[in-house]
Structure formats: C-alpha cells, structure tokens
Amino acid sequence: xxxxxxxxxxxxxxxxxxxxxxxxxxxxxxxxxxxxxxxxxxxxxxxxxxxxxxxxxxxxxxxxxxxxxxxxxxxxxxxxxxxxxxxxxxxxxxxxxxxxxxxxxxxxxxxxxxxxxxxxxxxxxxxxxxxxxxxxxxxxxxxxxxxxxxxxxxxxxxxxxxxxxxxxxxxxxxxxxxxxxxxxxxxxxxxxxxxxxxxxxxxxxxxxxxxxxxxxxxxxxxxxxxxxxxxxxxxxxxxxxxxxxxxxxxxxxxxxxxxxxxxxxxxxxxxxxxxxxxxxxxxxxxxxxxxxxxxxxxxxxxxxxxxxxxxxxxxxxxxxxxxxxxxxxxxxxxxxxxxxxxxxxxxxxxxxxxxxxxxxxxxxxxxxxxxxxxxxxxxxxxxxxxxxxx
Ligand SMILES: NC(=O)c1ccc[n+]([C@@H]2O[C@H](COP(=O)([O-])OP(=O)(O)OC[C@H]3O[C@@H](n4cnc5c(N)ncnc54)[C@H](O)[C@@H]3O)[C@@H](O)[C@H]2O)c1
Numbered sequence: 001x002x003x004x005x006x007x008x009x010x011x012x013x014x015x016x017x018x019x020x021x022x023x024x025x026x027x028x029x030x031x032x033x034x035x036x037x038x039x040x041x042x043x044x045x046x047x048x049x050x051x052x053x054x055x056x057x058x059x060x061x062x063x064x065x066x067x068x069x070x071x072x073x074x075x076x077x078x079x080x081x082x083x084x085x086x087x088x089x090x091x092x093x094x095x096x097x098x099x100x101x102x103x104x105x106x107x108x109x110x111x112x113x114x115x116x117x118x119x120x121x122x123x124x125x126x127x128x129x130x131x132x133x134x135x136x137x138x139x140x141x142x143x144x145x146x147x148x149x150x151x152x153x154x155x156x157x158x159x160x161x162x163x164x165x166x167x168x169x170x171x172x173x174x175x176x177x178x179x180x181x182x183x184x185x186x187x188x189x190x191x192x193x194x195x196x197x198x199x200x201x202x203x204x205x206x207x208x209x210x211x212x213x214x215x216x217x218x219x220x221x222x223x224x225x226x227x228x229x230x231x232x233x234x235x236x237x238x239x240x241x242x243x244x245x246x247x248x249x250x251x252x253x254x255x256x257x258x259x260x261x262x263x264x265x266x267x268x269x270x271x272x273x274x275x276x277x278x279x280x281x282x283x284x285x286x287x288x289x290x291x292x293x294x295x296x297x298x299x300x301x302x303x304x305x306x307x308x309x310x311x312x313x314x315x316x317x318x319x320x321x322x323x324x325x326x327x328x329x330x331x332x333x334x335x336x337x338x339x340x341x342x343x344x345x346x347x348x349x350x351x352x353x354x355x356x357x358x359x360x361x362x363x364x365x366x367x368x369x370x371x372x373x374x375x376x377x378x379x380x381x382x383x384x385x386x387x388x389x390x
Pocket of ligand 1: 150
C-alpha cells in the first residue's frame, strides 16, 4: 500500500475548485476538526466534497482506485491511497488512519455498465460498500455518510416529487446495488450501533463532471457544443430530471457530518427539468447553432423523476440555492476555460476478474502536476433559494 501526499498548504487553483468559505463559515464554527475518509475522492462529486471538508479545516484521507476518477481532481492537502474499496487492504488504511467519519462516494456509477456487467456492478457497489461498512465497524467510525441515488432507486415514480417513503423499485442493476448498501447500514446500526446518513442524490452537475462518461448530460452536452460536435439526445428529450449544482450537494455532505443520524435523505429541488430544456439553455449559453440528433431512449432509465427535499430541509437545514441558469453558466465557463482537462477513460467492465485489485504505487505530486491548470475557478454566490428557471 503506498500513500502519497503533497505538503505545502492549500492549493486553491486546481481546475474546478470552488471557493467555499463564505457559504460554509456557519458550518465551520459548529464542528470540531475531524479526520474524514472519503472513498471516490478523485471523482467528480467526491473531489468537491474533499475540497469542502479541507476548507472547513478537517483532515481528509482519500481512497480511490482511479477507475473513473482523475489524478488532477485530488486535493494535494488530502492523504491519498490508490486502492480498490473491495480490497482487504482497506482495513490497513483504517488501521493506520483511524478516521472519525467515512464519506462513501466510491462506486460503479454507470447504468449501462451495470446492465452489461451486473457482476462487476454488484462487486463494487455491494461487496465494496460492505467492505467499507465492515471497516467502519472494525475501527469504531462514528458515522458513515453513504451516497445513494434518488434517480435510480425509486424506479418510475408513482407520484412526484418522490419523498423517501416512495416505494423502491429500481429499473436497473445500478439502482438495486446502490440500494443494497442502505439495507446493510440499517442492519449495522441496529446490530452494532454504526451511525449513518444516506444521501439520495438527484442529477448532480458542475465543474469536473466527466464529459466522456455516459451519465452527466450537462457535461456531455457542454463538451459537445463547445467542440462544435453533434449533440445526441436519447429518447424524445421530454424526460425530466432534478438537476442540482455541485456546491449545493457538497453543502449537504458537510451538514450531514453532524445531522441526519440514522436517516435516508433526498437531495433535490423537488422539480424536474426536461433534457430538451437543458439542451436549449446550454445552446443559448454556448451559442451552439446545430439542432440535436434524437436517438432511442436508454433502457433502464426512468422517464420523469424529481426528489422532494423537505426532509433535507427539516433534518439537515439544507436546501438548494444555485439556480439552474447560474449553475449551467458556471459549468460552461469551466469547460470553456479547461478544454483539455479530461481525456477519455478506457474503463472496461471486463476487469471484474481483477479481484482483489492490486495496490499500486501512485505519486500525486508527479501525476497531477502536468495535468493541473492554473486558471482559478470563479465562485458562485449563493443567493436566496429559488426554483431553477425552466
Ligand atoms: N453524478 C450524479 O449525478 C450522481 C447521482 C446519484 C448518485 N451519484 C453517486 O455519487 C457518487 C459519485 O459519483 P460521481 O458522479 O462523482 O462519479 P465518478 O465516477 O466521478 O466518481 C466515482 C469515484 O469512485 C472511484 N471508484 C470507482 N470504483 C471504485 C472502487 N472499486 N474502489 C475505489 N474507488 C472506486 C472512481 O475512480 C471515481 O473517482 C457515486 O456513489 C454515485 O453512485 C452520483
């Protein structure tokens, strides 16, 4: 097991870094400094959560196998282990680091991969999560914040917006495997007193989202529009999703450090926006001139979904505040100023035979430096909460 750390103070100029302090000062005042282990901390959302935790003064340890995450997303003030969450070596990381809190973002998060290779999907999302939960139990972690998916666990909604009492009827393997860990958390709390909060995310978007993934319609459309390429809309485009900007999602994670114990909590606006509407808004922002190409809908995806955030307001004092218009404009600005940030991953679902994954050495100070960009990310002010414009 190799760990790598780059010392020398915060480096606030990493691509996609958002300045948090103004919005988070209130949270910071209430929390003592803790050590937080973040799985998936090199990924889109996890890396922003790491940044937020470090901005609040917490110590952060990242565990990520870099299967879909990027070295340049890693915060140099975090301690990084390149490790698969399925690995037995995870216990050694816990033994060494003794985290107070675990924030579990690492996952196989592709619906398509989950259908093509359900065994891999289950190995990572079920067995990998169970491995994380077992390590939390073994080393007395005070709380596990588990990231689930409101977009995939409910299936086609019986009513909208979906609250947490809505039946769970996933339409794809990914939704089922993400939900499975919620059951284990319930059991481990009852049997062993392991505390948790489950956050069920909607469609999260913003800087650092991978435009080469198959999820993340905002990142994909933006990248294609800025490159003058054709944009493909799967289905009619009338399908609706609940789009929440990344800084709002990070704030939910930070609030969950000290609230929402033993609860499953939706994150969302409670209102959907159609994919056609996303296309039109991005088209206007980027001055894109080409009409979309319509292709068959993707099997396993629901038609309309949005998540009721009432419980998040009640238990976490959380509500979204970055409007869709502001969030999309900022996302476009990010992709415009970082045209070569991402390279396509050659992630192959066939690597399920890799178990347990070998632990490789990795040095962030070398791998990241050539990839980092010097342009600072412009912050978004957090205005009064308002519904995203449609
Ligand atoms: N992006 C969304 O809109 C969305 C919506 C609902 C839920 N989620 C959940 O949020 C979390 C983060 O998603 P994201 O969009 O940032 O995706 P991402 O692919 O950018 O991040 C996932 C991270 O986990 C790492 N990872 C994957 N398999 C691993 C393994 N076996 N061991 C160690 N690390 C591993 C990847 O390298 C990557 O850094 C996931 O749990 C996902 O299910 C995301």
